[in-house]
Amino acid sequence: MATSIPYNSLFGYGLVNASAAVAQAIGQKCFADVPNSGGDNWGLDMVNAPEVWNRGYTGEGIVVAVIDSGVDYTHPDLDDNIWVNSDEIPGNGKDDDGNGYIDDIRGWDFVNRDNDPMDINGDGHGTHVAGIIAAEKNDFGVTGVALNAKIMPVRVLDSFGGTEADIAAGIRYAVDNGADVINLSWGGPFTSPEEAQAIQYAFNKGVVVVTAAGNDGGLQPVYPGRYATDFGITVGSIDRNHAMPYYSNHAGTTPLDYVVAPGVDVRSTFPGNRYESISGTSMAAPYVAGVAALVLSANPNLSPAQVENTLTATANSTGIRSASVYDGFFNLTSDDDYFEITPGVLADSPLGLRALEGNDWVEGSSESDIINGNQGNDLLGGNGGNDTIWGGKDKDDIFGDAGNDNLNGNIGDDFISGGAGDDTVRGGKDNDTLLGGSGNDQVFGNMGNDRLHGYATSGIEYDTLTGGTDSDTFVLGGFWGVSYQGAGHAIITDWEGELDRIEVPGNASQYSLSYSNLNVGSAANDTGIYLGTDLIAIIQDSTDVNFSRDFKFV
Structure with a gap:
């Protein structure tokens, strides 16, 4: 748990700062400012991602698992940044790598029990999350925070939500198949021992887990965000004016690893070669997952606890008003x-x-x-x-x-x-x-x-x-x-x-x-x-x- 910045029950440790976090991870001071990207990439400017790219850290070599509704891996802003299981031979009907999943070339669908984790729910949730993390830097669309990281699609949610067993299995799959960071942009009001054990498993295996704080406006995060007292980091939402929207769950009076990130009218990738603007802490969490990927690309030897401490210790703190x-x-x-x-x-x-x-x-x-x-x-x-x-x-x-x-x-x-x-x-x-x-x-x-x-x-x-x-x-x-x-x-x-x-x-x-x-x-x-x-x-x-x-x- 970070101690250099005061903890606030509304905003936790404040706005995540990629420039300061990566600089600290390699023992340097905060990097020099660069011109803002502007337009649809305003969120990148808020978290100071371009300053990190300018120093050569882009998420290269880092795998981020999006455990969600699936990912449209054919989207032109994502297709070159989709993780590929190199130990599996495509289409031979065999489990070549012995991981228990046949032909899992680009992840797994735990809802339909097959090797096609395409985002087919209709809401485009997982695809939108994936674009915030690692959309490609090209001449169109949007750019992700960790623009050269790889996305591992893991589908655990259908239009009705997901089961605890599928979610826990999806987390373990990501850990066992090489994910460095896991993004969980979903949650609910009740604890789940299965999910908690899977998140602890990820933490113990050296994987950073990032969760969304929740969208019911509560005074503390929903689960699994509330597990950030011990494992992972949870994320609340702010808009481009640094104001927390009504729906974002607060950090709570019990200190936990909590930061905020852009989460209002965030434009990102959407199934069918489209782009949409969506709001929610589901959009804020992948900004932090992307920053975690940048930190690890700069210093891959950091443990999850060290990454979490770096993110909280370098966040931009918000002030408490008087009464x-x-x-x-x-x-x-x-x-x-x-x-x-x-x-x-x-x-x-x-x-x-x-x-x-x-x-x-x-x-x-x-x-x-x-x-x-x-x-x-x-x-x-x-x-x-x-x-x-x-x-x-x-x-x-x-x-x-x-x-x-x-x-x-x-x-x-x-x-x-x-x-x-x-x-x-x-x-x-x-x-x-x-x-x-x-x-x-x-x-x-x-x-x-x-x-x-x-x-x-x-x-x-x-x-x-x-x-x-x-x-x-x-x-x-x-x-x-x-x-x-x-x-x-x-x-x-x-x-x-x-x-x-x-x-x-x-x-x-x-x-x-x-x-x-x-x-x-x-x-x-x-x-x-x-x-x-x-x-x-x-x-x-x-x-x-x-x-x-x-x-x-x-």
């Missing part, structure tokens, strides 16, 4: 303030926090806090404990984290995430995005065109989703897969046919609807939504539901 205390509450007195509460220092639990007008950041203690955002575009975090938070006016980002929280948005287009625990989430007026998180949650949209997320990936969970007035979208799946798959279900209490929508991944052929009394609400018939034979949601007291009109497949 003042008044009448048992923290009153944030400038327009853009941040304050983090330490339990037991300033007040007994429950701790009261009140922001003034302006755009404030308030993070509560691990106890049960009462936080009032007042006016302005506020970032309010409860941290641990059973917290009560009011957003006030304007556009607020509210995070409950652990504990049974009561979160209220009020006026403005708010983003509210309950985190772990049995939470009550209320959007208030305007168009809100509401996530219950893990636990048995009650989510109320109230007025406006709201997005209510039923978010459950393991364990038994029953959430109640009430949209309120106007046109609401009930989200039952996303990058994490299908919610409530083998894990309880959501109850949608106030369905309005022709106004409301259901959002799920995949296509209509994978789902079915039933119309019967499912013993929720009144004696009227309900609509059951099934993934195969698994009930994932009940629309209470309404059968006015059909796929063509009411479902959005993503």
Whole structure:
């Protein structure tokens, strides 16, 4: 764990700096600046990659495994930088290298159990990640951070996510077949012993593991990012103005190897010889994986721990803004303030926090806090404990984290995430995005065109989703897969046919609807939504539901 730069619970150690990291890896000072690349390569300028190329370090000889949805290895900006298994004879139907995988010339598909790790999911996720790491430097498209590194495609995700067994096997495959760096741009709220053991295996075998911190705006990373207390490094997202977006998970109060990198509107390779701009910590992590490849190309003798320490020790630290205390509450007195509460220092639990007008950041203690955002575009975090938070006016980002929280948005287009625990989430007026998180949650949209997320990936969970007035979208799946798959279900209490929508991944052929009394609400018939034979949601007291009109497949 790095100690030369102060650790911040929002941004960890700060923005990754390729120039400083590679210079430190070879015992030199930070390299001289070079002109910015500009345009679609603005992220390269932010992490100072061109300064490293100028000194001759380009990732040459380093293999980066992209363990994801696959990679379009035919893309003209990637095809010359795809790893090839030189110990395998193509097309002879034999396992020439004895690694247990027949004809794995360019990686492996653990979803379909074959040697074609092509990115076929439709979202282009793995291909986009691969381009950020190692797109070729040519006269078109984009350029990767480690422009001469090799990409090892390992497909473990389909449109519904991936299994723990496939993910763990994919990590071990990458380690055993020569990867120097592994990029994991996915995650979820629950720990997995299989995945944790595979990441530790990589660490012990000398492989650097880079993970995405998560996109639910939590006050700490999701898994596997949270394993960075011991193994690997996890990455949050910032935009080109060095501002952390609402969705990026923070570093958390428990120190771990966490840095930030560009992750908003990042343009990169996409299947079908295309390019797309995508946002998320999934895009930030490959910047750091690319920088790790540059570090290792300069000094291949570094251990994973030494690489991680180099990245954190040379990051550009961000400052902590000031606050003042008044009448048992923290009153944030400038327009853009941040304050983090330490339990037991300033007040007994429950701790009261009140922001003034302006755009404030308030993070509560691990106890049960009462936080009032007042006016302005506020970032309010409860941290641990059973917290009560009011957003006030304007556009607020509210995070409950652990504990049974009561979160209220009020006026403005708010983003509210309950985190772990049995939470009550209320959007208030305007168009809100509401996530219950893990636990048995009650989510109320109230007025406006709201997005209510039923978010459950393991364990038994029953959430109640009430949209309120106007046109609401009930989200039952996303990058994490299908919610409530083998894990309880959501109850949608106030369905309005022709106004409301259901959002799920995949296509209509994978789902079915039933119309019967499912013993929720009144004696009227309900609509059951099934993934195969698994009930994932009940629309209470309404059968006015059909796929063509009411479902959005993503």
